[in-house]
Amino acid sequence: MAELSDARADADAVRETVRAKYAAAARAAAAGASAPASCCGPAEVALTDAAGTQVFGDALYDADELAASGGALDASLGCGVPTAVADLHDGETVLDLGSGAGGDVFISAARVGPTGRAIGLDMTDEMLELARANAAQAGLANVEFVKGHIEAIPLPDASVDVVISNCVINLSGDKPQVMREVARVLRPGGRFAVSDVIADPGMDAATRADMAAWTGCIAGALTREEFEQALTDAGLGAIEIRETHRVHDQAAAAIIRAAKPARAT
Template sequence: MPQPSDTHDAVRTRYAQEARRSLDPSADPCCGGQATDPITIGLYEGTDTPSDSALAASLGCGNPTALAELSPGEDVLDLGSGGGLDVLLSARRVGPDGTAYGLDMTDEMLELAHRNRAEAGIDNAQFLRGTIEDVPMADGSVDVIISNCVINLSPDKDAVLAEAHRVLRPGGRFAVSDIVLLREIPDALRGIVGLWTGCVSGALLDAHYVDKLTTAGFTDPGVEVTRTFDRDELHRMSDMVDDQVPEGWTLAGIIDELDGAFASAFIRARKGA
């Protein structure tokens, strides 16, 4: 399994490339993005998004802002905010008396997010540089934590959930979209960096997600599957593997193994009052 620094570097490289593609449409389209990735496509109504560029750069697996039941005046933190789409949508929902924060470790994504915020003309959004394992915010800073297909990428999910619990106010809500495993997959597939940055082999079993939330101090944890993926979609995602097929495996064998093994889900929990 990749080491934490290796995983961070791989994720940062992949998402920096996608950000550069959005910042400069003439750049080499190295990554799929919304146009081709079955995991990311069709998650938002185009007329509801505050920035076309933010929508194009979205690499999520759900729409947490539509499920988090945000209220005016709340403060929200998006873990791994990328081009800022969910931050900007959250800023609209919480209104001028609330603030939406985005945290990302990739400089290019932060540059894109600042540009998208300016394009959308939204004032109550802020973007911070840092990792989701070490959030640069004080205890009890926000009412809601959201995230979109990012926590599965972390090599230290216990740290992520502990930090999420720390920065939430008493009674605060954890409401994220993520990829979950519905059954275990072989270690050989978890070691493929391309699958880590593609949101599959870094994912937790749904039951383990609940266990880790409980260990972090959350109450009422739950996982709701929102989308499963058929074999045709797995074939479309096969470029994630690239030339990293493990010895003794074939691409067809990997697809057979992943068929029915993972899903997009909405994960909820609360911090006790």
């Protein structure tokens, strides 16, 4: 019982550290300042790699995606472009875990059309306020932003067709629970398509132990094998994990896709 209490306390500490960092990012964006160098402090992971290539943020999106986001990607702290691989269709319902200022939600809303729906889930009041203001300014009628945690998604069972996320799942203190929640809210045949960070198998203990690196998408990252196992244990299949670019000397950004089995006939 003591071990369970300690694990919950650790998860709560991680969540509060992440919340504070993203709240600061939202306040900076609302004030017209640049987003932080990455989702961590500049001492841990820079916005660009050693060659000067941007590995986090809005530069990963193309011009059409940036236009569809209505400027919301200015506050992006992501490591990829999940909407590029989600294969969205008219009329679908999409859920974005850790939706931030709403950029991926707005791109999704355009792709599912007026008969579809795009939902953003975030735990940070400042981000939700920014996202809702961005949605109002864009005049989007098929988007919604809800407050909650990705370990306890406040949506009914089998209520969404696609779950996307951009460099957020690795920030959770209970990733297997996130996968179980994803499987729960997906409809049979539903799809999971996220950008996230995967750790190298030999990530050193010092990096793992550095709490500040949790908000840099590094210390909390699963390895490829751990991510596959968590998805499998949650009942998801057709798993594909494809590295896109390095973000750290011990971690890489990747596209991770899976599917919920269709209901048996």
